Amino acid sequence: MLRGTMFVTTVVGVVSVLYAYGYLTPYTRMLMRHVPDNVKSFMERYIDISDHTADVKSTSGRIFTKDELWKYRGEGDSAVYLAVLGQVFDVTKGRKHYGPGGGYEFFSGRDGTRAYVSGDFTEAGLIDDITGLSLTDIRGLDDWIKFYKKDYIYVGKVVGNFYNAEGTATEAYREYEKQLATAEKEKVLTAADYRRFPPCNSESAQGKGRRLWCSNLSGGIQRDWTGLPREYYRPGTTKPRCACVKDVGPPSETPNVPSADHRNVGDLDNPNMKVYPGCEPKSVSCSFNDF
Numbered sequence: 001m002l003r004g005t006m007f008v009t010t011v012v013g014v015v016s017v018l019y020a021y022g023y024l025t026p027y028t029r030m031l032m033r034h035v036p037d038n039v040k041s042f043m044e045r046y047i048d049i050s051d052h053t054a055d056v057k058s059t060s061g062r063i064f065t066k067d068e069l070w071k072y073r074g075e076g077d078s079a080v081y082l083a084v085l086g087q088v089f090d091v092t093k094g095r096k097h098y099g100p101g102g103g104y105e106f107f108s109g110r111d112g113t114r115a116y117v118s119g120d121f122t123e124a125g126l127i128d129d130i131t132g133l134s135l136t137d138i139r140g141l142d143d144w145i146k147f148y149k150k151d152y153i154y155v156g157k158v159v160g161n162f163y164n165a166e167g168t169a170t171e172a173y174r175e176y177e178k179q180l181a182t183a184e185k186e187k188v189l190t191a192a193d194y195r196r197f198p199p200c201n202s203e204s205a206q207g208k209g210r211r212l213w214c215s216n217l218s219g220g221i222q223r224d225w226t227g228l229p230r231e232y233y234r235p236g237t238t239k240p241r242c243a244c245v246k247d248v249g250p251p252s253e254t255p256n257v258p259s260a261d262h263r264n265v266g267d268l269d270n271p272n273m274k275v276y277p278g279c280e281p282k283s284v285s286c287s288f289n290d291f
């Protein structure tokens, strides 16, 4: 047990050092296989042990031209390769899906990055251009990369929008990384926003109209208050959403203000909140007729 612990400590140390020098090589990955999952997740909180940074920095793996990659569509006995964000994966073990006649055969032999999130599997959609995608889509692409890294084999890169002929990441790839960082930050901010202003329950039925209401579990946010439904215009977003707004106590921005200095209406005074037209301001439930 002690020897095991020391081994893990050593591996963690070695991996950290390698990482610090930008060397997340196949050797590091090999070492990582000896690190138990709980230690790995601990490490992931402090250093990036995922492969994406390494793949950009290192020149590991083969560099494919588009024509070369196109040969790997599983015809005859050939292997099946596909690329996402310029990174090529061997998906031969998923030949049933990615090989000829499979439900995802259109992904094979090319980098159809955009289609993974757009759902447009036509020739026009199966492209490596990702300009104009939403932050949710950008996170979606990262999820796909993680999926292929976990379940399939990374084999190299394809020359195109994301990597040049030397296998170096292009400006487009750097832009993707920047957007991913923004998307991750946005995700954290949105989670915090949902805790502060939990979404309302909603139901609508033909002929019965629509109902929005709050409960102490609405939006999947468990809390010890219920709140009142308000139309919430979150700065930076284009569409309002229904939020359950705390209606007693101090405003959530200044939770420690003395009770004499606040109106005891929670966040109801927040300028981004509007009472729904046709809804009683103190009602926990708002019903709207069909138009």
Ligand SMILES: *[C@@H]1O[C@H](CO)[C@@H](O)[C@H](O)[C@H]1NC(C)=O
Binding pocket: 216, 217, 223, 224, 225
């Ligand atoms: C949430 O509401 C239910 C019923 O409306 C109540 O039984 C429960 O105690 C409440 N939970 C909290 C944490 O206030």
